Amino acid sequence: MTFPFARISELGRHAGQTVTVRGWVTHLRSSGKVAFVVMRDGSGQLQGVVVKNAVAPETWETFGQLTHEASLAVTGEVRADARAPGGYELGISAITLVGASPLDYPIQPKEHGVDFLLDRRHFWLRSPRQVAILRIRHEVEQAIHDFFYERDFVRADTPILTAAIGERAGLFSTEYFDEGTAYLAQTGQLYGEALAASLGRIYTFGPTFRAEKSKTRRHLTEFWMIEPEMAWYDQTDNMDLQEEFVRFLVQRVLERRQDELKVLERDTSKLACVMEPFVRLDYGDAVKLCQSKGSDIQWGEDLGAPDEALIVAEYERPVFVMNYPKEAKAFYMKENPADPRTVLCADLLAPEGRGEIIGGSQREDDHDKLLHRLREEGLPEEAYDWYLDLRRYGTFVHSGFGLGLERTVAWIAGVEHIREVIPFPRLMDRLRP
Ligand code: 4AD
Ligand code: MG
Numbered sequence: 001m002t003f004p005f006a007r008i009s010e011l012g013r014h015a016g017q018t019v020t021v022r023g024w025v026t027h028l029r030s031s032g033k034v035a036f037v038v039m040r041d042g043s044g045q046l047q048g049v050v051v052k053n054a055v056a057p058e059t060w061e062t063f064g065q066l067t068h069e070a071s072l073a074v075t076g077e078v079r080a081d082a083r084a085p086g087g088y089e090l091g092i093s094a095i096t097l098v099g100a101s102p103l104d105y106p107i108q109p110k111e112h113g114v115d116f117l118l119d120r121r122h123f124w125l126r127s128p129r130q131v132a133i134l135r136i137r138h139e140v141e142q143a144i145h146d147f148f149y150e151r152d153f154v155r156a157d158t159p160i161l162t163a164a165i166g167e168r169a170g171l172f173s174t175e176y177f178d179e180g181t182a183y184l185a186q187t188g189q190l191y192g193e194a195l196a197a198s199l200g201r202i203y204t205f206g207p208t209f210r211a212e213k214s215k216t217r218r219h220l221t222e223f224w225m226i227e228p229e230m231a232w233y234d235q236t237d238n239m240d241l242q243e244e245f246v247r248f249l250v251q252r253v254l255e256r257r258q259d260e261l262k263v264l265e266r267d268t269s270k271l272a273c274v275m276e277p278f279v280r281l282d283y284g285d286a287v288k289l290c291q292s293k294g295s296d297i298q299w300g301e302d303l304g305a306p307d308e309a310l311i312v313a314e315y316e317r318p319v320f321v322m323n324y325p326k327e328a329k330a331f332y333m334k335e336n337p338a339d340p341r342t343v344l345c346a347d348l349l350a351p352e353g354r355g356e357i358i359g360g361s362q363r364e365d366d367h368d369k370l371l372h373r374l375r376e377e378g379l380p381e382e383a384y385d386w387y388l389d390l391r392r393y394g395t396f397v398h399s400g401f402g403l404g405l406e407r408t409v410a411w412i413a414g415v416e417h418i419r420e421v422i423p424f425p426r427l428m429d430r431l432r433p
Contacts, residue, residue, distance in 0.1 A: 009043035048090040071099040132260035143252035158188030170211030184209035192229035203228040217417040222426035229400035235344040238399035266414040273317035302328040320346040331373040333361040354411040360401025367391035
């Protein structure tokens with residue numbers, strides 16, 4: 001006889017019926033007369049019970065062959081049981097061992113070092129903690145699309161192979177036929193600006209690459225960035241949108257991912273601060289604040305991670321640091337009319353010492369000023385010809401920002417190191433698996 005297949009998360013619909021569930025063994029226990037198997041299928045966890053006297057001898061024998069992480073199909077009656085994980089238990093009548101798993105399965109129920117686990121990332125991803133993290137990441141991704149869709153932003157994809165360098169970070173390059181060197185995109189922004197003149201409000205959602213030689217808990221060499229770009233938005237409009245956006249993402253995870261947050265033991269009370277207005281702090285005041293707390297940062301320098309931590313500790317909620325000195329930031333940011341030493345930009349610092357999760361700015365819309373900045377930075381003018389065209393033909397006030405997906409997910413989920421919030425992290429010393 002065959003029975004319908006069911007995923008563990010759907011068992012509620014099959015109470016009292018006999019179904020077949022397929023998945024992997026996470027836990028085994030036997031008293032000699034009654035045996036239990038806990039299994040997972042990606043949608044949830046299920047406990048199955050086998051009673052020796054109630055099943056065929058082959059079924060009892062097959063149970064004896066099960067091992068940790070073996071794949072299997074079990075058939076049985078779905079019974080409501082308030083004590084069981086997920087609220088249901090399976091009274092097993094038949095077991096098929098699909099794929100054996102030798103006893104040397106590398107990840108054992110004990111502490112492993114992080115390098116050991118990263119080398120076995122393909123297995124580590126099966127653990128409840130990793131599953132919870134990836135489900136939260138997925139929720140954030142979906143929330144991002146929902147946020148922009150509801151506001152009539154168009155998602156527009158930008159190239160990964162480029163000739164125009166966007167940021168000051170390290171570059172990955174490759175030979176590109178007769179065209180010379182191609183770079184892996186550090187940002188989609190410059191193309192996003194062209195698209196904003198076409199569609200008005202757009203966002204990109206894609207991988208970006210930076211040859212970062214920093215081994216920190218917030219740097220990856222390949223990470224995902226969301227870059228909205230809006231025609232007719234100035235610096236204030238831009239920050240208002242970011243605030244609404246970040247609040248939306250946090251609320252969505254709190255609404256829909258409580259189970260996963262519990263697995264991660266996230267203290268969600270710490271996220272309540274996003275409901276208050278975010279702090280908007282001028283760069284000059286930020287420097288003074290850091291100095292008063294013992295930092296030796298000088299006006300003109302970019303804020304380091306320790307300075308960011310000092311600033312956020314002061315307010316315990318998200319902080320925009322605005323209007324940095326020109327020399328600390330990228331060439332495309334608009335000169336601040338109120339203080340031409342600075343540019344109209346803002347970095348958003350997340351609470352709990354997480355540092356910058358968004359970098360954004362109003363863009364330089366004056367052709368000559370932009371050209372001057374390109375030259376100052378020693379960037380190859382010919383690669384930016386098309387970008388300058390946007391200022392030659394119908395220039396427009398516009399602004400945008402880039403949200404780092406992994407840093408945002410790590411903060412919301414309360415995960416210390418961003419290598420855990422991307423399925424297969426790429427770090428300076430890690431290209432496999
Ligand atoms: O501040 P960044 O460099 O800004 C840009 O790339 C702009 N083009 C964005 C824009 O205005 N459209 O990077 C934006 C965000 C950072 O705030 C951070 O969250 C993330 O990208 N980020 C990284 N995340 C992980 N690993 C790295 N190496 C990162 N570098 C930046
Ligand atoms: Mg930045």
